[in-house]
Amino acid sequence: MADIDSWPTGRLLSVAARLVEGRFYEFLASHGLTHAGLITLHHLAEGPLAQRRLAVLCRVTDQTMSRTIERLRRAGYVDKQVDGQDRRRVLVTITPAGSQVLALAYEAERESEHLMGAVDDYEQFRQQLVKLIKTV
Amino acid sequence: MADIDSWPTGRLLSVAARLVEGRFYEFLASHGLTHAGLITLHHLAEGPLAQRRLAVLCRVTDQTMSRTIERLRRAGYVDKQVDGQDRRRVLVTITPAGSQVLALAYEAERESEHLMGAVDDYEQFRQQLVKLIKTV
DNA sequence: CAGATTTGTTCAGCGGGCTGAGGATTCGCA
DNA sequence: TGCGAATCCTCAGCCCGCTGAACAAATCTG
Numbered sequence: 001m002a003d004i005d006s007w008p009t010g011r012l013l014s015v016a017a018r019l020v021e022g023r024f025y026e027f028l029a030s031h032g033l034t035h036a037g038l039i040t041l042h043h044l045a046e047g048p049l050a051q052r053r054l055a056v057l058c059r060v061t062d063q064t065m066s067r068t069i070e071r072l073r074r075a076g077y078v079d080k081q082v083d084g085q086d087r088r089r090v091l092v093t094i095t096p097a098g099s100q101v102l103a104l105a106y107e108a109e110r111e112s113e114h115l116m117g118a119v120d121d122y123e124q125f126r127q128q129l130v131k132l133i134k135t136v
Numbered sequence: 137m138a139d140i141d142s143w144p145t146g147r148l149l150s151v152a153a154r155l156v157e158g159r160f161y162e163f164l165a166s167h168g169l170t171h172a173g174l175i176t177l178h179h180l181a182e183g184p185l186a187q188r189r190l191a192v193l194c195r196v197t198d199q200t201m202s203r204t205i206e207r208l209r210r211a212g213y214v215d216k217q218v219d220g221q222d223r224r225r226v227l228v229t230i231t232p233a234g235s236q237v238l239a240l241a242y243e244a245e246r247e248s249e250h251l252m253g254a255v256d257d258y259e260q261f262r263q264q265l266v267k268l269i270k271t272v
Numbered sequence: 273c274a275g276a277t278t279t280g281t282t283c284a285g286c287g288g289g290c291t292g293a294g295g296a297t298t299c300g301c302a
Numbered sequence: 303t304g305c306g307a308a309t310c311c312t313c314a315g316c317c318c319g320c321t322g323a324a325c326a327a328a329t330c331t332g
Contacts, residue, residue, distance in 0.1 A: 003193075005266055008245045009252060010156040011175060012265040015195050017149035018289070019272040024146065025290085036318060039147060052280055057139075059151050064319060066282060071317085088280045088327045109144045116145060116268070128261050129148040130141055132252070136155040154319070161320090172288060188310060200289060202312060207287080224297045224310045278329070283322105290316080299308070 020116070027108045031101050032075050036060075036068045041077060041102045044094040050083065051090050059133075077101060156252070163244045167237050168211050172196075172204045177213060177238045180230040186219065187226050195269075213237060 004012075021035055028034055036058075043049065043057045055065035069092055072078040077098035083089035094102070116122060140148075157171055164170055172194075179185065179193045191201035205228055208214040213234035219225035230238070252258060 004269065007266075009249060009262060009265070010153060010160065010171075012262060012269065013149055013153035013156055014171075016265050016268050016272075017146060017153045018195075019269060020146040020149055022290090023272075034317060035146075035150075050280075059154075060318090061320065062281065063283085063321085067318080070282095086280085086328070090281070113145060121264075125261070125264050126145060126148060128257075129145070129152050130143075132152050133140065133148065133155060136159075158320090170287060186310080196288090197290065198311065199291085199313085203288080206312095222298070222310085226311070274332095276329100276331080279327080281325085281327105283324075285322090286320080287318105288320105289318080292314085292316105294311105294313080296311085297309080300306090302304090302306105 020112075023112050024108070027105070031104070033077070033101060033105070034068075034071070036064075037072050037075070037077065038102070038105050040065070040068055040072060041094060041098050041105075044078065044092060045099065045102060048091045048093040051092060054092060072098070156248075159248050160244070163241070167240070169213070169237060169241070170204075170207070172200075173208050173211070173213065174238070174241050176201070176204055176208060177230060177234050177241075180214065180228060181235065181238060184227045184229040187228060190228060208234070 007015075024035065028038065039058050040054060043054055049057075051065055051069060052062055054069070055062045058065065060068075069078060069080065073080055077095055079093045079095055080090050081093070083091050143151075160171065164174065175194050176190060179190055185193075187201055187205060188198055190205070191198045194201065196204075205214060205216065209216055213231055215229045215231055216226050217229070219227050
């Protein structure tokens with residue numbers, strides 16, 4: 001269907017995202033992990049963070065982050081504890097198991113990137129995406 | 137956060153898609169429509185289709201399409217009827233109300249495209265997305 | 273200091289992807 | 303003819319976005 005050429009850009013982005021992420025499904029499922037959880041672990045690698053801060057970094061609402069963290073906690077990949085300084089806050093920390101699965105994921109991700117040979121100028125393509133996200 | 141530059145491509149696509157589609161939220165909500173429903177109506181504009189065929193065109197599973205169509209039906213934008221030739225099939229037809237809201241959406245979509253001035257070479261960017269989708 | 277406001281998180285509920293499983297109908301071949 | 307295989311759709315259940323609303327803790331203000 002050549003019809004796809006006339007799709008609005010938002011639709012193109014959405015479908016492309018699903019297809020690319022689908023490539024990763026097997027790895028994630030085999031480690032009891034999800035895509036959202038992986039991003040969260042990535043941001044926690046540098047050190048503990050409050051949930052709200054995590055939500056901002058992941059470009060997600062507080063509510064969505066709350067659920068994602070709860071799942072990671074049940075999987076044993078993060079710990080939660082109330083902040084002593086500000087007891088409204090919950091500090092989230094990555095566990096050794098979390099660091100371990102994160103390292104594995106980095107490797108798998110790098111491999112799957114090579115499947116994107118379809119794009120002519122890969123780096124420029126990425127930069128356009130980054131620019132788009134930053135300006136919106 | 138310059139950190140975003142190092143995100144895997146799948147993540148970039150996903151976030152960009154959400155941001156761009158979010159631009160459209162107000163219009164859709166005001167017409168009791170959703171993004172998935174809009175795509176479905178688009179494919180129905182040419183004539184009735186079986187659900188499975190619709191799912192393929194929209195790059196979605198049968199189950200997802202089933203739900204989307206049911207919602208469109210409740211909103212009065214499509215009709216469903218069993219195919220006389222093959223009673224396993226359900227033929228979906230767009231209603232006059234559906235055609236009308238589709239025309240409105242086309243206009244709104246075209247306007248929102250102009251918000252994408254962030255991308256340097258817009259047409260090339262789109263073509264790369266199309267190519268990526270077609271090869272996966 | 274008490275009350276109002278702000279801040280951080282969670283609960284409820286919905287749409288939209290997905291997988292897995294199951295029912296109804298049709299098709300194909302012995 | 304008849305039974306198994308393929309086809310089309312739906313139901314159940316999960317994760318991931320979102321909005322709206324509620325709650326506890328901290329902070330601001332009169």
